Amino acid sequence: MDNLINLKVMSYNIRHGKGLDGKVSLRRIAEVITKTQSDVVALQGVDRFMPRSGFRDQLKxxxxxxxxxxxxxxxxxxxxxxxxxxxxxxxxxxxxxIQYIGGSKERRSVLIVKLQINECVVTIVNTHLGAHMSERIKQNSVLWSVLEKLEQPTILAGDFNMEMHDSFMKRLSSRWKKITPQNNLPTMENGTEIDHIFVNMSIEQATAKVIPYDASDHYPVIAEIRW
Known part of the structure; x- marks a missing residue:
């Protein structure tokens, strides 16, 4: 039992900190992360030195x-x-x-990192797929080839711009286990669920929830995973 790992992982498209009130506030994003006490956070929509977010290095x-x-x-x-x-x-x-997967308006990517958690090395994968189906079709094939090469244990998180009824998401869930939010809430204020967290290993226990905050037009998904 001593070898079990407990990890709290968040996936959150912060939309460069632009909240539902139209104002950009990185402080609100930091408050969300602090409140959830997440160990690892996969962020999408992060600005560095962009005019719209005050030329700040948001990640730093x-x-x-x-x-x-x-x-x-x-x-x-x-x-x-x-x-x-x-x-x-x-x-x-x-x-x-970093594996670049292309895109029509911006070059999308898959960010892959390895973390040292006690004696274990854990892979975290973060991605943000295109908004249009035509570009996602091309991106999905590249993403799939990346995922097929990953060893266990790996946690996959991101803004997929797809709900679970999409054919690619069905294919993904045949190989990867989705940590499904128990409170069954959408991950966007428009009512859709396009932000997801998956694992590729056997797990002892896992729970997830979506927490509505007004700091972005997306809501953070938080999974607590034990393996």
Whole structure:
């Protein structure tokens, strides 16, 4: 029993901190993460030095405020100006890999990191797929090839821009176990569920929930996983 690992993982598209009131506030995002006491946070929609978010390095600011390790994969990379996915972790990040999967308006990516959790190495995968089906069809094939190469234990999180009835999500759930939120809430304020957390290993226990906050147009999904 001493070898069991307990991990609280969040997936959250922060929309560069733009809340439902139209105002950009990174403080609200930090408060959400703090309140949930998540160990690992997979963020999508993170700005670095973008005009719309006050030219701030949002990841650096969050990491410093929360006291977490951090890494980033840019979907938009214009010298200093960046936008993309990030992972925050209370555990040391021992490696990072980025697989670019293309896209029509922005170059989407899969961010893969390995964490050292006590004696165990755990892989965390974070992605944000395209908003249009035509680009997701191409991205899905690349994502699938990435996922097929991953060893256990791996946790996959992200904004898939797809609900579970989509054919790719059905295929994914045949190989990966979704940690389904018990409170059965949508992950966006518009009523859709497009943010998901999956695992590829046998688990002792897992629960998840969606918590509605107004800090973004997405709601964070938090999974507590024990294996």
């Amino acid at each position: 600011k969050l990491a410093k405020q929360l006291g977490m390790h951090a890494c980033f994969s840019p979907s938009i990379n214009l010298i200093m100006i960046q936008y993309g996915n990030a992972i925050l972790s209370h555990y040391p990040i021992i490696s990072k890999d």
